[in-house]
Amino acid sequence: MPELPEVETIARGLAPQTEGRSITAVHVLNATSVEGRRPLLETGAPGMLIRRVHRRGKLLLMDLTAPDATPPAGDLPVNLAFHLKMSGRLFVYGKETPPEAHTRLILDLSDGNRLFFDDMRKFGYCRALAEQDFGEWAFWNTLGPEPLEIGEEDFVALLRHRRTRIKAALLDQTVIAGIGNIYADESLFRAGIRPDTACNAVSEARLRSLHGILQAVLQQAIRECGSSIRDYRDAHGDAGAFQNNFLVYGKGGEKCTVCGRKLATAKVAGRTTVFCTKCQR
């Protein structure tokens, strides 16, 4: 469940281990872990230089250039986009480390190390993109604004008139990018908003408050290197610490830390949702 803070942590950890190296070979161990044009990844990526590793929404992006820094001529990938979905992980290992049971893709790097893409559940993917491919990638083109970059006014305007439930809107990557089940529930609890409230029934003042709280929660989670539940690890194989700050996520039936009432569990937008019926209205 890498969400924005986890992907940001992974990108920051991966950057010093991969930027400035070129890709010398690509090994596809599981075909379904490659989305888009497989030949562009397998035969186009070798020889390309990893210039920058960063994040957009929950996507981890590797910007590529030809080693001589000229614009890539013809059909070459200028980007690798990884979506980790639920169980995807990215690690850099020495060349002697063999693939694991769930290793789906390996990129050999020019410094002798290798980037492993492990993904037990096979939901994640790596997509190689040439310049012209971005225009045809619906997920990329409909991705909403970054929650840490959007201003308060724009955030309020984004939600104010929607009739959908506020948690569904927060989870909708076309509305705002990078929020998943954990940070939706944690933010709505801290903002005192019931997850099943229609957006247009939430006062403007509370939407303003949610904007600040959402940013604070995401920033704190990034400072703490994300949340580790089940199999999430950062690029160094380390667990994050934000799970120690969970107030509702995964705590259905436990007592609310604020009022002591039992936390309720419900399905909202198809996801398990935990909230306090007294503190969230």
Place this chain on the structure above:
DNA sequence: AGATCTACCTGGTTGC
């Protein structure tokens, strides 16, 4: 437009 359901996938947990 928005809600609901299913598919995708596998390991861990629960129930009998």
Place this chain on the structure above:
DNA sequence: TGCAACCAGGTAGATC
């Protein structure tokens, strides 16, 4: 003990 049922979760796609 053994095994079936269920669960978690992000996104796409179908259907109402």
